[in-house]
Amino acid sequence: MPDIILDIINNAAFSASSLTDSVNVVPNSYGRLNELGLFNDEPIATTSVTIDIRNGVLNLLPTRQRGAPATLGTPERARLKAFLVPHIPHDDSVLALDVQNMLMRAGGGGVASAAGLETVLGMVNRKLITMRRKHAITLESLRVSAIAGVIRDYDGSPLINLFTEFGITQKAVDFALGTAGTDVGSKCREVSGYIEDNLLGDTMTSVHALASPSWFDRFVTHASVKEAYKYFVATQNPLRNDLRKGFTFQNITFEEYRGQATKLNEDGSTTVQRFIPDGDVRFFPIGTGDTFTNYWAPPDHIDETNIAPNLDDQVFVAPLERAKFGKGIDIHTESNPLPLVKRPATLVRGFSSN
Template sequence: MNLQDLFTVANLTAAVNKLPAIPGKVGAMGLFDEKGVTSTSVIIDEREGRLVLVPNTSRNDDPAPVKGNKRKRRTFETLHLPISRPILPSQLQGIAAFGQESATAPIATVINDHLQDLKNSIETTREFQRVGALRGQLLDADGSLLFDLFDEFDVQQKSVTVALGSPNTNVRKACLDAKRHAESKLGGVMVTGFRSFCGPDWFDAFTDHAKVKEAFAHYQEAQDRIGGDLRNGFTFGGIQFIEYDVTVSGQRFIPADVAQVFPIARGVFRLFNAPANYNETVNTLGQPYYSKAEPRKMGKGWDLEAQANPLALCLFPEALVELKAG
């Protein structure tokens, strides 16, 4: 294989998708159902009465009819996340062993190293979008608003201030109310649990509250015995609270004084991947990552690009609950 063949869309895209991804906490949970689409837009149909209870009927009778549901159709454009860097001749020159006839394998290693760096930045951005879907607002790299899912689905955001500074606050009741609210908005969707990603200020105030401290002390003792990290999850009131203290390019993924509560349920969170904007990928099924390279001016190396075209959505944003430390 010559050098030109290494830089085709097919070879680079295959390579970048095979390279290890380093997912964040949301990506590692497998919460989002991920699928490829053939267009750059995603159409979401919302039907009233998503689930119904089927009545018991005599075997000799006709089945109970289901009324036609009103339908709302919404269109979302997928994001376009390209990033590039040059590969210069000096980075490829002299890497073959003395007397070696072909330098293809070492050059492939150099290319993969560059691709890995680009992929890591893209995966961090995909994680940022997944967290945005959990919070109901998708943000750009500069913090500007891309999609407000509460506005898009015409629902109200549920935000509750919990007075963690007061020892009399019933924190368990606040947790139960958050769960009940989410369950009431899911229309019968099967929920297997609840989790919350917390900023550091919330987590510290929460675990130090008078009505939480004793439970946290018992949990802490158990974690000390097995050498666990206390920030990786503390269950209280039926919600697993996990500290999520990540800031990239000045953007904090979860506000410091917030605990974002969300349900664990299939079909609630989706991640769509659209095809890249290359001639070779028009109308093909989208993949998580793409890559391509082209020669630089005067043949002085190559410009290597990697990109993703994701759209992370919560289809039930009304079921998300934001708890703010008060």
């Protein structure tokens, strides 16, 4: 058995580059924000990124007589902000015990057949797929917290408060969905107008909203919305289309978002954590130029030092290591993403106080 493990470790198919390519071929099963194409991926060669914050000044230009002195441009005020890229390592292993009874032996000398090697290969691949999916859902969690303005760790603790870093206060709109007479359309226009005013030189194509299930249900059943939603439902094929997505009201596309993950606590228990808190909705612009950027730092590996990763290498897999006493194979993966919103004033929180 140890000889089989050693052969696999020395196989070129299990080098760092081959394993990284293999694990990134696995489809990203978790990632509504990835489906929306909200964040532009940008690889960097360092473990931090520095943002040059400039507030351009646009003012009306007066007319002058020909030959008269021209007006002078106002200097832009620049501020530099450095952000550390989160480092997310994750290890697993394939033990001899995991594959021992699955190996097929050929001949009388106990030599493993090609089918035996494929079984070990299959076990490693299954581990890599699971590890890739854990990184994918972690990335989704980071991105959803980014559009909320506070990038959070797995346990909800803040990593970067974008509002504090950029010196702004988050806009929050109370939709008062418990009041039948609330003009919800006016609330939506307030959100859209605020986002447009704070693009600060960027452009957008529309506004999108990810809503918690409870907020979405109250929204579509409100007196000023339910007729529009009823018409939307009537134009859809309920056997083919998900009626919780794609409902556009006042030029904002609303969808129910149920993203969640299980958090492992220190005592061994688990807690289900929703990415958007119950009763909340998050508004953000779609189709911007550079407001949303996902920076990717190099992995913590000697061969990758100071080298920007490939755009497709979101998860890095180190060369396989033989476990102590040949008991199995140790697998190390990591991802180094920083989903950054460079205009956090475009992020609006919605809620209902009644």
